[in-house]
Amino acid sequence: MDLTPSDEQVMLGDMVRRFLADRQNTANMGRGPIPRDDWRALGELGLFSFLLPETAGGMGGRPQDAVIIAEELGRSMAITPLAETVLLCAGLIARRGSAGQIARWVQPVMQGEYILAYAGGGAIRYDGACLDGQTHIVQHGMDASAFVVALPERQGAVLVSAAADGLTRTPVRLADGTVAAEVRFDAVAADPLEATANDLDTAIAHAELATIAEMIGTMTTLYEQTVDYIQQRRQFGVAIGSFQVIQHRAARLFVMLEQSRSMMLKAALVEEDERIRMVTAAKAYVADAALRLAQDATQLHGGMGVTDELPVGRGHRRLLVLSHLFGGALAARARLAS
């Protein structure tokens, strides 16, 4: 048992932090997706290939590495498709795709050229060659170059280029400023992927773990901003952080954050065969804590907390979205109970 990050992990975190420090600040953080050029630059830094399996030319980064990167993204509220594009879609193709599929889709992801999106719901029909029907909301769907589409009952998955004939998409703006899509397929030719339901679930767990780490990062920022605020903000002649009720509230945030971080760490570090259950447990815990923390951070900021002007309001929006992805805390708890 050891919780010290390796030298490589420390370097990785520093690199991402430095990269983001030049770009993200309290005025722009969390306003919407980071510029596409910044995403490309992260790819050029080798971040994505670091996380992808060696079989696909990556460096085989583990979940605990992904968590370090994702937490840094969350801390500076850099909104990216890391979880969906790199960990879910590219990860799945890298592990289960053919050489051709890997070359076609994973390589450009590594370079930050392509965004891939995952369509996991909706009313889809697949006849072995063509897709018909319509997806539910697909995160980052408008920016995607291709889609990994889960087949009904998760009986495998297929790959579809966004440029395919018969594919149309409608933009759906989400609360965090990202633009998702509803995607419609009219007899769209699809490229089957040799992936079982368990492959899919594993890839989703890796992605979900990254979103949990992003939540932890954003929660940490909101916590720190809130502690700063209550130390500076004065009412009736004293800092509001000197009021007992405010102190206990802040203490609760500290507790929530520590407990959440514990769940994230455990989910990142368990053996692979426990990953799905543990990520589900971490999601069930952290997604709930994230909204409670965001709500309290808002309340402790008073009027400024409900505006778009401070990181707290934007962080709240982002946490609202992150906490509800992949079914959210409710679905996670339901899965644990069953």
Place this chain on the structure above:
Amino acid sequence: MDLTPSDEQVMLGDMVRRFLADRQNTANMGRGPIPRDDWRALGELGLFSFLLPETAGGMGGRPQDAVIIAEELGRSMAITPLAETVLLCAGLIARRGSAGQIARWVQPVMQGEYILAYAGGGAIRYDGACLDGQTHIVQHGMDASAFVVALPERQGAVLVSAAADGLTRTPVRLADGTVAAEVRFDAVAADPLEATANDLDTAIAHAELATIAEMIGTMTTLYEQTVDYIQQRRQFGVAIGSFQVIQHRAARLFVMLEQSRSMMLKAALVEEDERIRMVTAAKAYVADAALRLAQDATQLHGGMGVTDELPVGRGHRRLLVLSHLFGGALAARARLAS
């Protein structure tokens, strides 16, 4: 719309309060059932006949009258079988029983001679003449002169004398110091009662309403004791009631109590055809608030709160029992949701 108690209701409340003031004090309240002589004395004061229908020689008191009496019992933590004996069993027999059944069982209840108990669960078989099987826990079952036994699926009810051949009972001490019973029937002759499932549900609702009022009374006492305590108890040189965290906690108790009282009032005052639903709603709300209030009152009393020495600890026990009777808050919410 009018919430002023009538002169008669004021007198009724005063009478019960004065009666209890001579007998109940902070040293003995809530330690167990009141002495049987006190119960008889309440009967002799005409309290029970006041609550029973005119058809049975009573004065036709309404639910809102029962609530006034029950709240006073709760305030002084006088533990009695009022709800089960008078409102449920005697009320049901008075409304649905034959003249003979009324004379046999309701008259002695009015005089405080008999305690009747309600057996609503367990594994019971009835062949039209005889009962076999075993009840679940029957409140006040050891003191009962007779039982109203609900038949399976609540297909009516039968009356059984406690002295009947083939009836045996085992005492079960409950958390509030009352002694309930498990009752076993071996070919026990039973006297059928012309009561439908709805009759039973209505009688239960009247009894449950009284237990809700008892909870309100006990909650009020715990609230007042707690406010007194935090005003007197000093720590670090000041009354602990001057700490903001303690103040907010006490304010929450006030809110809970007002909201609970509102539910009780509404349940007491709605039209008869809304009674069952509204009593269920009040139970779902108040039973929960009662335990939260008892827990907070305990916490605010510190070490003394967990002992048997103050009314708060004993009130907590009594509220634990009252809040769980008739299925408790969980069953009530489940019924509301379905």
Place this chain on the structure above:
Amino acid sequence: MDLALSPAQAAFRDEVRAFLRDALPEHLRHGARLTSGVFVEPDIGREWQAILEARGWLVYHWPRDAGGPGWTPIQRWIFEKECAEAGTPALPGMGLKLVGPVLYRFGTETQKAEYLPKLRNGEHFWAQGFSEPGAGSDLASLRTRAVRDGDHYVVTGQKIWTTQAQFANRLFCLVRTDPEVKPQRGISFLLIDMASPGVTVRPILSASGDHELNEVFLDEVRVPVANRVGDEGQGWTIAKFLLDNERGGSSFGPQLIADLARLRALAGPFEGELVTRATRLALEAEALEMTELRTLIELEAGTPPGPRTLVTKLIASEIRQGIDELAVDAFGLAGLQLPAERPFYGADVPAPVGSRDAQIAAGRYLNSRAWSIFGGTSEIQLTVIAKNAVGL
């Protein structure tokens, strides 16, 4: 003790219900349902205001001698309950509920004649200038200065959290007219034409993207002395009267009950944890309605209301936030939509995923956090309850 409506009350309820059935247009009901902000959009509010004014029911909470219909507290409650169930839009409250009563109570005859008709016919849209940056809930530390210059005051300062100031043509405002006396005694109450030179409005966008809040900068704005309500230095008294009106006044319970029922109909039947949350919220709202009704019944009987009135805003905020969070969870992924276009019932809003109600859920959720902050935070409510109800 009795909870049933009297025959007269029941007849009144039927009259209100019939009126709402006939007079509430579907597009207003639709717009009200799709309002994400805390306040009604002016287009909808104005139209509904005119309909009510035509019926004589707009200023239903004003006394008869101020032009109200002379309803009792229970009648007002019946009206509000029926409106909530019918789904009427809210009314622009700054004028009708806040400055209106101030004018009929403290205004000169000239002021009443000038302002009350325009308030009622919608020509004047009012905003409230109380809060200032850094002052929070502490009115005594007010810094906006009004210096007398002949028949005018010259007003300089800054107001914040001014809701719908971008729509308003009138601002009622607390200003410091005398910096020498005790803080509370140097305050006066002014009516300011938003078109006056020196008035600037800066939007404060909400996290939801809605524009409801503003800063209002007052830079040597000349305000006729005739626009002062009450005496110089009487502003504190007037403000207390106004805030008491704001905090008493309407009931929260009926609207919350109706909103939860609508959500249940739109997004239900719920499953799993949502069932419990919905049930608990419904119980809390039912209790709140009765808690409010107990006060109204006392008022109706002429009994002064007890400290119970202090609890309603706290509880209402929590229920409101609970309902809006429940909606987001009930709509799932579709509840994460948040178009940039406003209003949600407008022509430019993209077609929703799921339903319009799903599309509005995230905005509502974010906006409802304001409930426990503005008009006295929940923390302040609890302190007031501890002091004035518990007696600590």
Place this chain on the structure above:
Amino acid sequence: MDLALSPAQAAFRDEVRAFLRDALPEHLRHGARLTSGVFVEPDIGREWQAILEARGWLVYHWPRDAGGPGWTPIQRWIFEKECAEAGTPALPGMGLKLVGPVLYRFGTETQKAEYLPKLRNGEHFWAQGFSEPGAGSDLASLRTRAVRDGDHYVVTGQKIWTTQAQFANRLFCLVRTDPEVKPQRGISFLLIDMASPGVTVRPILSASGDHELNEVFLDEVRVPVANRVGDEGQGWTIAKFLLDNERGGSSFGPQLIADLARLRALAGPFEGELVTRATRLALEAEALEMTELRTLIELEAGTPPGPRTLVTKLIASEIRQGIDELAVDAFGLAGLQLPAERPFYGADVPAPVGSRDAQIAAGRYLNSRAWSIFGGTSEIQLTVIAKNAVGL
């Protein structure tokens, strides 16, 4: 970063597991399960203590030079986790966890030779005399006086909340030896024979009917000066060392996880709201276990633990209370039983309705309220977290 046990750790775990499988008698497991109070009953505790002592694992948290097995923090955790899963009884903690470390750290060689063996073999059963009426968590206001008289102190005063004093033959005690100096500096740490003249124990019954708490009256009790641990005036320092040991030390998570799993097996499968509550409690307990483990892993690596250690008692109290309330609800009416007889596994307790576990639920529920009160209330925990972890 790595959470897996090393091969050596895994082997150690297997060794502990095998030992527990062989050495833990069923009646002790049964008794542990049916203990309603916060503390273990002495008959059970003593027997288990002897078994562990025979194996050399009784004082597993003491350093090797004090007679402990020299385990690392992770080994101690593995041992506690295995014990929790196996359902071992708790150990009498006042001696082993509180006064034992004080003795081996501050005691003279004579004191160590006199007391440590009897502590380990169970001949001495210890109670703790810290709290006094009216003093709450504020040790500085201690009033029990010890006046020097030749080779003795004459001790007079009153202690309260003294757990299991009715079973104890030894009391460790804070007394004021110097009333003149600053409050913290006039305190000394004494060991008192409970059989001494002038010692009286008055029971304080818990609301559950359990007898765990007592008042201890000390009326001119003569205590040899040789029974003072440390110097005169060093009592405050020793008390701090003792309380740090109490608050650090063992993990809460494994026991809570095991208890919840047992409840689930006994009373499950849950339905409706109980499902949600059980799931949430399980998550909180799993998080707590990892939060504790993070600290232990740091300690193992020689890193000083951060402010995170402050949160565990607060969380553990809430989970404990949640589990015990869940049990009452899960057992329904049968969960309201509360026999007067003790212990629950004893021969005199009437046959239960349902199961013994149902029969014990109400007692457990009532007793578990003490978790958030004794050893620093949850309010104090939050204040400490705010100051030392948040930095307010």
